[in-house]
Ligand code: ATP
Ligand code: K
């Protein structure tokens with residue numbers, strides 16, 4: 095059974111697996127340790143990950159990015175406008191959800207982002223299976239801590255369409271914290287002061303700071319604060335806009351009018367930004383960026399910092415917020431661990447270090463910490479892997495309230511209650527009690543819509559409680575409902591039941607310790623051994639019908655089926671390509687061998703026949719057979735092999751005979 099952790103980043107996705115009692119980051123089909131988070135569409139197949147990146151410039155309109163940023167968003171959400179600055183594909187309304195319209199298999203087709211993410215996860219699954227050489231199912235995937243219920247459910251749905259068993263959605267910085275804690279042998283004991291670590295993750299789109307308290311065998315997230323629009327891409331954008339202005343003046347070109355030119359400059363400045371992390375100056379040279387114009391320019395690190403000052407000035411806001419939420423001051427923080435690609439920018443490191451008045455710690459792999467943490471989480475949850483226990487206590491990011499209709503018989507009943515306040519533990523179960531004579535509904539929603547990321551709907555779900563009726567004395571039924579924020583950070587009313595209050599005789603246990611008994615022995619012995627108490631006993635279950643932002647079963651089945659079908663088509667296209675390449679190589683190989691090592695074993699007519707067949711096959715391959723079927727390529731290959739096979743066999747027999755003779759000589 096596989097144990098896989100996935101850091102689903104906005105730019106790159108990192109996959110790690112548990113094996114040989116440790117955690118390894120794995121490489122993809124081109125030996126990279128991170129896979130571009132992109133999905134592209136073409137006339138014959140999809141291009142996912144590296145293939146999408148390779149095609150990006152020539153296939154801009156059909157290359158989809160910002161995958162996780164658009165998960166679970168409705169089409170009308172103003173966040174779509176923000177994402178449009180970073181992606182060139184056409185966004186569209188797919189059953190009121192954010193989706194894309196792309197050219198695929200020669201026609202226009204719309205896909206919801208949940209589907210796009212499923213496509214991407216299918217690829218990630220393939221990369222992991224190829225490495226592990228077993229089918230992959232159990233995974234833990236990272237999400238930003240600010241993800242709401244609908245966003246988390248979108249990811250859960252996507253994982254399901256991709257055939258993955260999602261054991262946990264884990265907040266990025268919590269995953270990092272787990273990876274940190276589980277490998278430490280010197281964490282404080284239960285009775286000692288905890289070690290408090292601030293984890294700062296600055297990625298491509300996102301800036302997060304979590305303050306986490308560690309003790310032996312457990313971590314408690316104390317607070318998580320973030321800037322959802324602060325990351326490498328925001329620095330890149332400032333630079334592209336800067337050079338766009340410069341190029342307009344110097345070269346009279348407007349890269350804003352040309353998406354390809356824009357992307358090439360964006361790619362150029364990203365490199366430039368990285369160079370500036372290690373050097374005082376960096377060049378930017380692009381040949382024929384547009385209108386046959388070559389551009390050449392330079393940037394000094396100090397100018398970069400000046401340009402990005404408005405952004406850099408925001409860098410301490412999440413840190414202040416995290417401290418305030420945790421009710422701590424900088425003196426309470428023992429260590430500041432920094433991860434995420436963008437945290438390599440010297441000016442950012444400087445700001446963070448100055449803020450905490452501490453040297454920063456870089457003991458974790460900046461690019462791989464999240465994936466490693468997810469893998470540890472998966473290992474803990476998987477029956478297939480034994481790891482020491484480590485409890486992870488995360489927190490609810492936004493307060494969740496329940497609302498319901500007033501019961502007619504209880505006029506002064508409240509109609510709402512904040513059940514999970516901000517900072518409440520995750521996972522967590524709470525029992526809600528209602529006195530009812532008939533079926534009723536509960537609605538769950540976020541209590542402070544203004545605190546949510548963008549225009550995400552505050553609505554979480556509607557839960558209808560069935561089989562409620564007056565009890566035998568025409569009195570209220572005492573209904574108990576189990577509300578749970580689960581491991582994914584998603585809310586459900588998981589079950590319902592009703593209870594009856596009865597009076598029971600209860601034995602009094604001696605809770606006092608024996609020393610106390612000595613002092614007051616007589617009085618203690620004189621006490622009655624039982625007492626009457628009112629107790630609630632479970633009488634039966636109440637069915638709960640839930641409607642949430644998870645897709646309904648019919649849509650889920652359609653999307654799963656569609657994903658399977660597209661994945662199969664992709665596989666067929668890839669297999670066909672493989673067979674075609676194999677045929678091409680075989681022709682080449684046959685010609686060579688016929689003239690070389692096989693020459694002594696074939697008659698002239700045989701050689702002639704092979705050559706003729708090779709010529710014919712080649713002519714077909716570059717003509718009619720250019721775009722043929724897998725079966726046709728296999729058939730041609732077999733035709734050639736049936737003729738050449740005889741000669742290959744003669745050669746093989748001869749070689750074998752030689753080997754036998756040599757061995758006999760050696761033994762003699
Ligand atoms: P997110 O966490 O926002 O979803 P991500 O996890 O994909 O995104 P990372 O891989 O952590 O992001 O970071 C990618 C960003 O880091 C890119 O913008 C990249 O340009 C930037 N980056 C990587 N190396 C450096 C460097 N040496 N100097 C400056 N920036 C860098
Ligand atoms: K990443």
Ligand code: MG
Nearest residue numbers: 103104297298
């Ligand atoms: Mg990241």
